[in-house]
Amino acid sequence: MTFAFATIRNAVLTAAAAITLASCATVSAQEAPTVTAAAPTAQWITLGTSGGPAVQVHRSQIANALVVGDAVYLFDVGNGVQRQMAMAGLDENHVRAVFLSHHHLDHNADLGPVLVTHWTFGQGVLPVFGPEGTSHLVLGLADANAPTLLAGFPTGGPAKPPLRDMVSAADLPFALQEPVLVYEDENVRVSAIGVDHYQLPPSVPLDHMPDAVAYRVEAGGRTIVFTGDSGPSPRLARFMQGADLLVTEVVEAEAIAALLTRTAAGAPDAVRQSIIAGMRRNHLEPAEIGRMAAAAGVGAVVLTHFVPSPEDAADREAYVRDIRSVYAGPVTMANDLDRF
Ligand SMILES: [Zn+2]
DSSP: OBOOGGGSTTOOOOTTSOOOTTTOBBOOTTTSOOOOTTSOOEEEEEEEOBOSSSOOSSSOBSEEEEEETTEEEEEEEOTTHHHHHHHTTOOGGGEEEEEOSOOOHHHHTTHHHHHHHHHHHOOSOEEEEESTTHHHHHHHHHHHTHHHHHHOOOOOSSOOOOGGGGEEEEEOOTTOSSOEEEEEOSSEEEEEEEOOOOOSOOSSOOSSOOOOEEEEEEETTEEEEEOOSOSSOHHHHHHTTTOSEEEEEEEOHHHHHHHHHHHOTTSOHHHHHHHHHHHHHHSOOHHHHHHHHHHHTOSOEEEEEEESOGGGOSOGGGGTHHHHTTOOSOEEEOOTTEEO
């Protein structure tokens, strides 16, 4: 199945990068050719590892950088991403593309600062990919920042073009049932698939539930799958088949229950149970991660987007115990700025 270009709403494609959405052919995880072995080494950096919209003490919000040579590709841009990039020694002028898994605040909070910083210091067009709503978000941020652009900074050089001309935004096809190639250049190939987040009633009236995607990245001779946020999902399970590295979100229900007992002691038990049930449907628990990783034969598992933060949990081993019981490969609980 091939997605027609017309299905990508509001896509603003430029020649600035070798964006392959125009062809947008579906690929199977197994068929996708690997980027040449001569490609430079690729590193995945967990810039921020917390989950949820609340800003936390011990961990920055979810954000990741794939670094190939001096090129940087961002996967989710939660609050603090630019500070974390600086801490990792990454040059914000070298961001080639931004990939959003979905539009919860912990995943897209700092897209605006990333875009304006690109306008201020960068050159060329920065492409942003994500589920339906990405174009709305990017172009809205460009417009909303008009006063910021007018204020400007004395960066020298010729006058800057409008921010809208220095970004491009593409909505991925809705409810992707099969992997689709969304981007490739000399360093990376990036594919996406729809996953199963948002399994709860919407908080505002909607025509349909929003979408969330996972990304599969081939770079430096390795394949890395980033889950974004998802509940148990057969598509996600297939998508990670044979990956060298699985970077996955994780929720730990016992720790959530304990946290709610402390922080929402006055809430009816039914409310707390409902919250926990929702987390289990919309996110991945260790046992499910282990089951999928073992079945898919992934090379290693990296846990990120912790809910709750392990620093707030009494039993840190609970995040990995049920993975290790069924999956024999290495399992790492990522910290901010870890490199894989
Ligand atoms: Zn999240």
